[in-house]
Amino acid sequence: MGRTSDAKAKILTAAQSLLEQRGYSALGVAEICKAAGVPKGSFYYFFESKETLALAVIDAHWAAERRDWERILHGDGDPLLRLRRLLEATEERQRAGQGSYGAVLGCMFGNLSLEMSNQADAIRLRLQEIFESEVDMVDAVINEAQERGELTLTDTREAARSVVAQLEGQVLFAKLYNNPAQLRSLWQSCLALLGAGDRHALAA
Amino acid sequence: MGRTSDAKAKILTAAQSLLEQRGYSALGVAEICKAAGVPKGSFYYFFESKETLALAVIDAHWAAERRDWERILHGDGDPLLRLRRLLEATEERQRAGQGSYGAVLGCMFGNLSLEMSNQADAIRLRLQEIFESEVDMVDAVINEAQERGELTLTDTREAARSVVAQLEGQVLFAKLYNNPAQLRSLWQSCLALLGAGDRHALAA
Numbered sequence: 506m507g508r509t510s511d512a513k514a515k516i517l518t519a520a521q522s523l524l525e526q527r528g529y530s531a532l533g534v535a536e537i538c539k540a541a542g543v544p545k546g547s548f549y550y551f552f553e554s555k556e557t558l559a560l561a562v563i564d565a566h567w568a569a570e571r572r573d574w575e576r577i578l579h580g581d582g583d584p585l586l587r588l589r590r591l592l593e594a595t596e597e598r599q600r601a602g603q604g605s606y607g608a609v610l611g612c613m614f615g616n617l618s619l620e621m622s623n624q625a626d627a628i629r630l631r632l633q634e635i636f637e638s639e640v641d642m643v644d645a646v647i648n649e650a651q652e653r654g655e656l657t658l659t660d661t662r663e664a665a666r667s668v669v670a671q672l673e674g675q676v677l678f679a680k681l682y683n684n685p686a687q688l689r690s691l692w693q694s695c696l697a698l699l700g701a702g703d704r705h706a707l708a709a
Numbered sequence: 710m711g712r713t714s715d716a717k718a719k720i721l722t723a724a725q726s727l728l729e730q731r732g733y734s735a736l737g738v739a740e741i742c743k744a745a746g747v748p749k750g751s752f753y754y755f756f757e758s759k760e761t762l763a764l765a766v767i768d769a770h771w772a773a774e775r776r777d778w779e780r781i782l783h784g785d786g787d788p789l790l791r792l793r794r795l796l797e798a799t800e801e802r803q804r805a806g807q808g809s810y811g812a813v814l815g816c817m818f819g820n821l822s823l824e825m826s827n828q829a830d831a832i833r834l835r836l837q838e839i840f841e842s843e844v845d846m847v848d849a850v851i852n853e854a855q856e857r858g859e860l861t862l863t864d865t866r867e868a869a870r871s872v873v874a875q876l877e878g879q880v881l882f883a884k885l886y887n888n889p890a891q892l893r894s895l896w897q898s899c900l901a902l903l904g905a906g907d908r909h910a911l912a913a
Contacts, residue, residue, distance in 0.1 A: 527734075528732075528734055528824050528825070529734075530731075530732055530733075530734035530735035530824075531734035611823055615823060615881060616823045616824070618881055618884065618885040619815055619819060619820045619822075619823040619824065619881060619884065620732050620734075620820070620823065620824045621732070629885065632885055633885060633886060636882070636885065663894055663897075666882070666894075667875065667879075667894065667898040667901070669878070670875055670878030670879045670881070670882060670898070671871065671874055671875050671878055671898075672878070673877070673878040673881050674873070674874030674875055674876070674877040674878030674879075674881075675871075675874045675878075677819055677822055677823060677874070677877050677878075677881075678840070678870070678874060680822065680823065681822040681833065681836055681837060681840065682837060690867055690870075690871065693867075694871040694874070694875075694902060697871070697901050697902045697903075697904060698898060698901045698902060699901075700901060700906050702904050
């Protein structure tokens, strides 16, 4: 039993790394097993298909990212400072990925959304749920700032959606140019989207 | 000669459609030839590899999109009105794609950037050039508005980059949710990024 659960963890780790570097379509079960160092039989013992595995990888990746987001957004400091830290953490994460893999890997959820949202419905629905959660989390912190009179938005959820869209768009550039510094202006863009560009410009 | 140049056009048309629907990795030369109705020998007569073909598709797609962008951005009306028309045309294009293919296909350049920027250097460099051109074109119209005193940006190119990033991020959502209406708020987000949210809000 020790060996088999070890095999499952090895498959998940190898699949996450390959999925981040190469995407979904370019990935084969044989290759995942080779990288994980487990026989192909083990794969089908734990996972029905490549799609089932991808869902497990997405869930594990989101569980970890959600913990990071919650730690930052529920941490100390004023709400807009916490939001700023979240965006800065995005740049740091891309920088760390570049250090490990030699290339900015981008956002796994954004990558998969563009690669395959026309194809696998189960994965598409899971990605929709993740992005809804992200918008909810940003919306909550924006609402805190609004209640403190620091923002005067008419639709905080729409603003939160535009912040997450900006994050995804700029992460796309960071990946394309293989340069995490593309994310340096993310906080300024975020302030502008929140209609707080002038007031908070000096503090940024 | 008539037959062979016809075959090349058929391959390009089939490849564009398959690339937009399925991405690059999921695509095989045999499948492209089948969809185009040409023998595999014809493929290698015109294209050295799948990558060479992809570059030709990207160039053709960009030539057409650039013409659209130029027509709109160099058209009649005030600069900010032309910029607004450009963003509205993005929603219309996604709606038309959904009508033809049953799914919002997103932006071919954004899709390929996220799918494969870690992989094929020639394609990555071409995509970088295209996004630079897009930012340049948006920058030019923003500068026009700035010269008329309608905007007071300190860095127009940075603002133009954030507008293109917002467009890519919201197109990602439109594709993921298979819903072009996700792009409805693109113009409001753009105004906010240009620091013109309040002044132009009623006109929008």
